[in-house]
Amino acid sequence: MAGGGFTGLAGALFLARRGHEVTVVERDGPPPNGTPADDAERWSHPGVSQAHQSHALLGRARRVLVDEAPDLVASLVARGVRQVPVALGAGTLTGEQMLLSRRLVAEAELSRFVAREPNITVLAGDAVIGLRVSARRSLPVVTGADLRSGATVDADLVVDAGGRRSALPEWFAAAGLRPPAEEQQHCGFFYLTRYYGLKPGCVLPVSKIPASVPLDYATVFALGADNDTFSLTVTLSVDDPHRRALREPARFEAFLQAVAHSEPWLRVGVPISEITTMSRIENRRRRLTSDDGPIAAGIVAIGDAALHTNPTLGRGISMGLMHAQHLAEVADGAGDDPAGFAAAFAEWTDGNLGIWFDTQVAADATALARLAAGVLGRRLELPDVPSARFAAAAFMCASQDEVVGVAVARMAHLFATPAEVFGDPVVAARISGFMDSGVSFDRPPDVPSRQAFDAIATA
Ligand SMILES: Cc1cc2nc3c(=O)[nH]c(=O)nc-3n(C[C@H](O)[C@H](O)[C@H](O)COP(=O)(O)OP(=O)(O)OC[C@H]3O[C@@H](n4cnc5c(N)ncnc54)[C@H](O)[C@@H]3O)c2cc1C
Structure with a gap:
């Protein structure tokens, strides 16, 4: 595991609990052994540049953790992480909660928990600097990683969990591999x-x-x-x-x-x-495949290293944990058919996480235009696009309609896609009825004004 941030640590845990031997290489040192305040204030973790920004773990992130490692959730709560209901407007999702914590308090607890787990070796304070690649077959196969300390880790599968600043393109270039395909939107x-x-x-x-x-x-x-x-x-x-x-x-x-x-x-x-x-801040998707199929076998990217979005909606850790869980579920097949595994993993990523990336890219175009106009003291009204108005109405309707509230909460917490929520005839009819009742899309005047x-x- 190249990177022991939230996704890499959780991925290692989920894999180890299915019997895999995992080595986590993490550039930064381990958290201190002290109070939660020490985790938040004394842990130097420059590899995660957003470490001191607000973080919430949405309902889906907690659901993955509860399903994979309920003892980890208990340990987070014992450390002071708060569990609060998943609620949106008039709707509350029965049986689901989200986790609220300073980012470094939750990650430090995860880090200590993972370090105690059998089948996991954590090499903290070292870094992956390149890949070992075998080019004996038609498709190059990654067989391990070179570390800054001079050591080499051999692996059936190398997982890039290096976050938004992952150096994977440089590793590919140094190994003579084609560059990964990237889509990027500066936010x-x-x-x-x-x-x-x-x-x-x-x-x-x-x-x-x-x-x-x-x-x-x-x-x-x-x-x-x-x-x-x-x-x-x-x-x-x-x-x-x-x-x-x-x-x-x-x-x-x-x-x-x-x-x-x-x-x-x-x-x-x-x-x-x-x-x-x-x-x-940017939205970036990095694919390790091209039109001709995988660029290499024996390597996948998960979490922010694969795709990350502007964090306004707090989806990053949920997406990373969903990715880590899927990896753990399918990792047994990585050795049998490395090329097929790489292609199938890329397809799952596109199908299950790509939707959140695409939605964010579309939303950010509007958000950026709003801020740009706002800086000049102007107000950008909601565009006269039916889908944008329908989505905006859904959130307004959710504040007073329990059925819509539950449906939109499922979407906001990544339990259902926008297509699933808005494609539900009952939910769609209630939102349409709300729009027909003469909803106003004028936002209230800013407090304070520009x-x-x-x-x-x-x-
Ligand atoms: C301002 C901001 C606010 C956010 N708020 C939320 C939120 O409220 N909720 C939410 O779910 N998400 C939020 N996110 C997103 C969330 O922070 C990321 O999605 C999450 O950290 C991704 O985890 P990761 O493990 O994939 O990557 P990271 O957390 O970036 O971890 C990557 C790790 O890899 C290590 N590393 C990198 N390269 C190497 C190497 N070569 N060798 C060894 N180690 C290496 C780094 O040191 C780091 O520890 C926010 C993001 C930002 C920018």
């Missing part, structure tokens, strides 16, 4: 996040997905986390002239105070972190 979002601890005697407001409120020129998120902590996040355009000014705590908080969604959170919290920022934001950012 142009700038994230600012700060963590807070709950004041004594206060109660956290309810966390729901979507956890965000889109203003014309920004998106604001509030998400509960482990051990009575929570995060507040603002997303701006990378072209917003105020993006750096908002790193100043007084301005960040003055802005969140002015937004109705975040104000109650701010009231109950005490800052426990700096404001951390992140840019270079002019008010300008004033806060330049104060």
Whole structure:
């Protein structure tokens, strides 16, 4: 396993529990043995650049973990990770929950859990720097990996779980393999996040997905986390002239105070972190196949290394865990027919995860246009496209219709695709009826307006 982030660690666990011997090579060192606060604040994990940004594990992510390793979920909860109902508007999914935690608290617990597991060797502080490839057959076969320490790991299957910065194209080039096929969309979002601890005697407001409120020129998120902590996040355009000014705590908080969604959170919290920022957000799909079939056998990519999306809807870890679970389910067949395995794995990825990538790419085109107009103080109305209006109406209808609420919650938490939800005749009829009742797509005026934001950012 080249990379021991969320997907690589979980994939190793799921494989090991099916009897496979797994070596995890992780560039960063292990988490400290201390408190959850130590995990969040003292664990140096530069390989995951989003480590200090808000994270929620959607219902589907928890479902995979419960099905594969319920003892891991118990251990996360014992560490202070919160389980909350999967609810959207008027609908609640019976039997499902999501997990709320500071990213590094949950990942550190997973890391320690995996390190104790039989059949898994974790090489932390080392890195994969290249591939061993046998070109004796018509299709090159990857047989292992070279490490920075000078060691070599032989493997029936090399799994790239190196995340969004995976160096797989360089490894392929160095081994004389054709480059992987890539699709990329730069998202142009700038994230600012700060963590807070709950004041004594206060109660956290309810966390729901979507956890965000889109203003014309920004998106604001509030998400509960482990051990009575929570995060507040603002997303701006990378072209917003105020993006750096908002790193100043007084301005960040003055802005969140002015937004109705975040104000109650701010009231109950005490800052426990700096404001951390992140840019270079993109949607990227990397396929290890071309029109002629797989580029090589003996290697697959999972999680962010294979495809990652703008994180606004919090799908990344769910997708990575679904990918890891599928890998564990089929890995027995990797040795018998390496070429067939590589092709089938790519096909499953496209069929089951590609849909979320495609949906995000389409949504981001609109979101970016909204922010670009918002920076100029203009409002971009919802386009007059029936499918876009139907989807927007579904979320509005979900706030008052339990059947639609449950259906949209299933979609938001990756239990059902948009086609499955909107193709359900009962759900579609209820949304259509809601639209016929004269729904208004005008968004309420921003609080604060762009002019008010300008004033806060330049104060
Ligand atoms: C701002 C932001 C917010 C997000 N919020 C959410 C959210 O709320 N919910 C959600 O589900 N997802 C969220 N995501 C997405 C989520 O962070 C990713 O989908 C998830 O981390 C993917 O896990 P991964 O293991 O595939 O990759 P990563 O977490 O990136 O892990 C990759 C690991 O591989 C290691 N590595 C890389 N190269 C090598 C090498 N050559 N050798 C050895 N090790 C290597 C790295 O050190 C790292 O530990 C968010 C993402 C961003 C950017």
